[in-house]
Amino acid sequence: MxxxxxxxxxxxxxxxxxxxxxxxxxxxxxxxxxxxxxxxxxxxxxxxxxxxxxxxxxxxxxxxxxxxxxxxxxxxxxxxxxxxxxxxxxxxxxxxxxxxxxxxxxxxxxxxxxxxxxxxxxxxxxxxxxxxxxxxxxxxxxxxxxxxxxxxxxxxxxxxxxxxxxxxxxxxxxxxxxxxxxxxxxxxxxxxxxxxxxxxxxxxRPERLVYKQLRKLVVNSVINPLTAMYRCKNGEAFTRKEGQQLRDALVEEAGAVVRALLATRDDVAVKADFWGDGLRNYVEQIAYLTRENKSSMLQDIEAGRKTEIDYINGYLVRQAKRLRLPCEHHERIVQQIKELEANDAL
Ligand SMILES: NC(=O)C1=CN([C@@H]2O[C@H](COP(=O)(O)OP(=O)(O)OC[C@H]3O[C@@H](n4cnc5c(N)ncnc54)[C@H](OP(=O)(O)O)[C@@H]3O)[C@@H](O)[C@H]2O)C=CC1
Ligand SMILES: CC(C)(CO)C(=O)C(=O)O
Missing domain, CATH: 3.40.50.720 (NAD(P)-binding Rossmann-like Domain)
Known part of the structure; x- marks a missing residue:
């Protein structure tokens, strides 16, 4: 081999x-x-x-x-x-x-x-x-x-x-x-x-892999841009007062897009994992478990590198447009991260 x-x-x-x-x-x-x-x-x-x-x-x-x-x-x-x-x-x-x-x-x-x-x-x-x-x-x-x-x-x-x-x-x-x-x-x-x-x-199995990819996508779409914007470790993404509403809106919008992406699946338990408090708690748990980490997006911003925003929040925005779902908070955060990329690269 x-x-x-x-x-x-x-x-x-x-x-x-x-x-x-x-x-x-x-x-x-x-x-x-x-x-x-x-x-x-x-x-x-x-x-x-x-x-x-x-x-x-x-x-x-x-x-x-x-x-x-x-x-x-x-x-x-x-x-x-x-x-x-x-x-x-x-x-x-x-x-x-x-x-x-x-x-x-x-x-x-x-x-x-x-x-x-x-x-x-x-x-x-x-x-x-x-x-x-x-x-x-x-x-x-x-x-x-x-x-x-x-x-x-x-x-x-x-x-x-x-x-x-x-x-x-x-x-x-x-x-x-x-x-x-x-x-x-x-x-x-x-x-x-x-x-x-x-x-x-x-x-x-392939359908389980897609589920894992989508769970990771939601986690990254919340923790990564927030930590990059506030220049904080992962743990703080959920403990700081500032940005609480934004955080909840990001979880909610991401959940709705993912549920629509899974619409053809008849696995109710899987879809339930992308609803409300359950999804929010899951993201919070990952932020806690990785509380001492700097997210990859914060590391990229600090090093003046291009981030993966277009494949995380940007992906959700493109899917939301196709599915005619609201995704304004993710759309806005994509812009904010792109501005940070441009400023930090100067
Ligand atoms: N590190 C981690 O703990 C984890 C990372 N990931 C994900 O894995 C992926 C890789 O992460 P990571 O290894 O940390 O990133 P790195 O930036 O350390 O590694 C990516 C490598 O790809 C190289 N590269 C860029 N363009 C090309 C090209 N055209 N041909 C060949 N090589 C190229 C880069 O080189 P150059 O320096 O020139 O850009 C760099 O060496 C990311 O999507 C990340 O989010 C997922 C889980 C954990
Ligand atoms: C799970 C998390 C947020 C851990 O840092 C990650 O995958 C990343 O930083 O890209």
Whole structure:
């Protein structure tokens, strides 16, 4: 088994490290899209290290760095780029379609792609811009990662929060439940992912995966922009007085859009999870459990990077427009975050 990783940032490094620590020990190749990565790779002496957060205070007790990786440039330097059979894409949502496009020539119907990113809509872009033809489209998997990972040193990542990687067969469009009879998946790839113990990878049926993606979308659509706007940790998103009404309105609007997206599903219990106090309490619980974290959106704003707002609140706004539902609070917050992006990038 040979797995390529596209998007060699925090999550990509964590997944690459976990794969070679897993029971199957696949060959793992990191795809480098810029020269700086080679410089950093040299500094780390060609190793990746994953440190458990609690071990940071105990130097000498960290996991050993691992050196079982190959690296390859994008574009491939040789005359004929070998095909990629198993790919894990861990770019941020806005970069995903462009990144996959840059290695399109190496992918085919025989390839398996696992996408792991926050938000929704990036897979739709890959389908539209890279693989519009279903006859040549790879088999898609999507994952929701509940662990918290941040960078520490050259190719060194810290696992700050435990959580599984929930994954399953994905449709070519977000929220689409793919045909169960499509069994063209690669059993070895599935087995390798499930055998990757540090990832705590859990396979879900497609409709359950969509449910998990939507729950995460709602959580991110409330916690991320509020923490970015108020420059606060996740815990404060629910404890501060300021913005209480806005927070409740965001939960309510997001719930209504998601319920409409699930309208064709006859699973009443699932739809009930996106109603009123239950949904609000769920978001509050995640804010509490991750209370010491800085959300990824706040981190992006602080670093002057583009955020994933278009794939989180922006996704909800686009769906609300299509379904003719009100979504003014999310629409406004998208604008506010874009203004912050523009100001902080100056
Ligand atoms: N870190 C975490 O704890 C978790 C992250 N996630 C989600 O996972 C996704 C990735 O997050 P994270 O790893 O933290 O983000 P990072 O920014 O650390 O990693 C993304 C990587 O993709 C690279 N990239 C950008 N464009 C391309 C391209 N065209 N080709 C190849 N690589 C490219 C980036 O490089 P460059 O520096 O050039 O931009 C960067 O190294 C996000 O959607 C995030 O929300 C989900 C759960 C947990
Ligand atoms: C769950 C949460 C809010 C944890 O920080 C997250 O996913 C993010 O920051 O993007």
């Amino acid at each position: 040979h797995i390529h990783i596209l998007g060699v940032g925090n999550l990509g490094r964590y997944i690459a490290y976990s794969l070679v620590r897993g029971a199957d020990r696949p060959k793992v190749t990191l795809l480098f899209h810029k020269k700086e990565l080679h410089r950093e790779w040299k500094k780390s002496e060609g190793t990746i290290q994953m440190i458990q957060c609690q071990m940071l205070a105990r130097p000498g007790f960290e996991n050993k760095p691992l050196n079982h990786f190959k690296v390859e440039d994008i574009p491939y330097p040789g005359p004929r780029a070998p095909p990629i059979k198993h790919l894990i894409v861990t770019t941020k949502a806005p970069a995903t379609a462009g990144a996959v496009h840059s290695i399109k020539g190496r992918l085919s119907k025989d390839s398996q792609i696992l996408f792991v990113h926050n938000g929704l809509g990036a897979i739709d872009e890959v389908t539209d811009k890279v693989f519009p033809d279903p006859k040549t489209r790879p088999y898609y998997w999507a994952g929701v990662c509940e662990a918290g990972i941040y960078g520490h040193g050259p190719f060194q990542v810290v696992k700050a929060g435990e959580g599984p990687l929930v994954f399953g067969h994905s449709g070519a469009r977000s929220c689409e439940v793919p045909d169960d009879r499509d069994n063209s998946f690669d059993l070895d790839f599935l087995h390798t992912l499930l055998a990757t113990h540090p990832l705590d990878a859990r396979l879900e």
